[in-house]
Amino acid sequence: MIDEKELVIALKSQNECERAFQILVNLYKERLYWHIRKIVLNHEDTDDILQNTFIKIYKNIHKFEEKSKLYTWMYRIATNESITFLNKKAKKKNITIEEVKNQLIENLESDIYFEGNQIQILFQKAINTLPQKQQLVFNMKYFEDHTYENLSEILETSVGGLKSSYHIAVKKITAYIKLNETI
């Protein structure tokens, strides 16, 4: 088990930063990858955002004031990078962020890195009906199994607010799937 405080000290030191960064990448690459992938859906964009996230972490580690956990801070950067990416794509195409996500979902069928079936595509469509923040809450709770306390730090929302948000999200998604799977 690597102590987070020691890792931060090493990341901020001139001699050890490269080795510490390598440890950091190995520790979090998969978790952050799947977190980003659930937001932007395709592998190529995820890979690009993930690399940018780690580079941003490396360059800005001296600005990290340790008011939150390193893990929380990294998730926040990855989330912001992903949402900024979607916003930029939407602005470029002059459409809404929901429409961008719908296009990405439509592309899933021909995506070589997607092996899901129609139910999984319907599942993605159902998630996309939720407001952006509720999507984050749902994905992070349902797939990544974060505790509400962790989520509260990452998303800067109260535990009570998150619980009700998740509850509403599950209800909306199941209702959408039930309504659309028979059609």
Add this chain to the structure above:
Amino acid sequence: MKRRENIDKFKVPTNYFDEFENHLLNKINEEVLPKNIGFKTPTGYFNKLDFNIKRKNNSRLKEGKLIPVVSKKTFMYAASIAAMVLLVFSVLKDATRVYTLEEIEISSIENFINEGNIQLKQHEISILFTDEILNNITSNQSRLSGNQLENYLLENINDLNALLPY
């Protein structure tokens, strides 16, 4: 009797029973949902990722460094010669000549003020403007809508994380 005492000592989290129904409903609803999302990665992707990040990071660091076209030493020689030529010309120049305001470049006036040769107070500057100009400046600022501001930030700021508190 003793058994009941023990049970009385157990506690449950606040609002546990109020929230129980909701939690149970959520669990039942979740059962219907797929357990995975069907995404996969290219073979060996995570093994190569460390190397790819390192390569991208190094190339960005190299892009950030400016390589001087002229060496510092050459620049110092050239700058010294230019300063000497300028000095000779300014000494030989007719000192009695009076320039009109039109002949002086605005940038020279700006430099003159910036170098602290003239001290202007805020109210002294404001009397140079008419009320109409001042109103235009103020109303132009108030015309910035939330959308325009958002567009500006999205287009011009690459790192939105920089706006967040750490």
